[in-house]
Amino acid sequence: MTKKKKVIREKSIKIRVTEVELQALKDRCDGAELAPWMRETCLGERTLKRANVPKVDPALLRQLSGLGNNLNQIARVVNTQNYDVVNVIQVLAQLSALERQLGHIMAEHEVST
Template sequence: MNNQKPSKRLREISIRLTDDELQRLHQRKTDATLAGWMRNLCLGATPIKQADPTLVRALGRIGSNLNQIAKHANTHNQLDQNVLTEISAIREILTDLIEKNLQGED
């Protein structure tokens, strides 16, 4: 077991940015602080993109619809054409949401 305390950060670097560059960095950061995000990014940590709240709500609605479809299928022990159509529509919506999110679109 390692009981050593982590070293204090005593070294500092500075960079010059335009207002636009600084704003873009703040928009892209995935840590609470810009310094922490930049340190992790530069030292090899894999940044995790923050989930888009709109996407999270949309996925929640889709999950609710899927639960309703599953309940219908389990209750009636069958999948009629309406259920299959709904599943197909949900698949298309999910594919579109995922593609837009990966491309960084809003």
């Protein structure tokens, strides 16, 4: 698979429009960025559509990151040590606690699965 070479756009075009014309252009591009839309419309270039990534609450990201760190620590210990039945039960209890925490976080932030 060959990688496409990134196009570097060095030239710019400045045009003056009225407020009404600007709003008409924004309305026509359906919420996309104006410059790529104009290139596509005027030059016939096909641009890849970027997925709209929803904004996520930073507190949610911190909580999920903490859970991920806990899970990684558990996985590291499990993979590097020999475990007897008691230790396996402790690990399962910790995993169950992480699952409960995740459930609480999802409920707080109304995350649908």
